[in-house]
Amino acid sequence: MGRKPCCSKEGLRKGTWTAKEDMLLTNYINEHGEVGWRSLPMKAGLLRCGKSCRLRWVNYLKPGIKRGNFTSEEEDLIVRLYNLLGSRWSLIAGRIPGRTDNEIKNYWNTHLLKKLKSEGLEPKIHKSLAKNTRRQKEKANVSSQINQKGYKEKKKRNKKGNIEENCNNIEEKEQVAKKIEEQWHTQDSVQAMSGFSSTSEVASEKETNCNNVHCPSSGQSLEENDNEIYEKLQVIDELLLNDNCLLPTECTEFNSESQMLEVYEEYFQLVSENSFYHFQDYAHSFAEFGQDDL
DNA sequence: AAGTACATCAACCGCACGCAT
């Protein structure tokens, strides 16, 4: 039995959104939150498909979305991440604050690809489609250690906000990254990851934000929160930015490409779920790094 | 000014997955 369409297409508007539609959607979500996309259009008084509403919100209306040109740091990061992960735009977007998968995808296809080719830098060709990759992963039995039940249990726990298990996994992966941990990266790399442009800016941002930051899910202050996980993430970040590990074939830290991708998928999932803290932690680390360095 | 080609990017579409039943 095939899937029903996500919504009846009769009488629904398509194409570019008007300012009035944007306002209706924004007002509704501000009041009720991002819940029930299917029923949202009717409740908000919009003649749009729920998927269309979600896309509009996620890509353009949601607060914190950065518009405008990509910086060279962002470009560099996108290229690195593409080399690692291929067209997993949502994962890549999760690593670049304020940018959406759609925007990055468009930018890649219209600008970066041409730019790289003109510079004689052919990007690594990845097997297209994440869904195929997932199938390949299944075939390769990458997650053979995790049976279906265990996997579901793990997901449930994660959803409840319990990141302890992930943390332990990262800890295991940390052993893999340990060898190159000492190769601390240049300030440029850290800046690219943190989104700040100078040490003083980072320090200032740290001062402004870190003192009174609260966890959206638990309400814990940053000080109370477990910073350990972010230190671990940082180690993986180091690995991520290690030029020697840009291409799985050149990276000796993993036994196989699938193993490497598994580590990164888990990592990105974790980062996406906790991106705000990670961002702050990076600022924190960078400030300390700058101080130690002086 | 008009016509055409090309570039850009917002939005759509189909599929797969997680979850509830």
Add this chain to the structure above:
DNA sequence: GATGCGTGCGGTTGATGTACT
């Protein structure tokens, strides 16, 4: 385990803008 629903993802399309003739 089977089924259906809601959601998110990645590939693609097409409307619009811009450059060129």
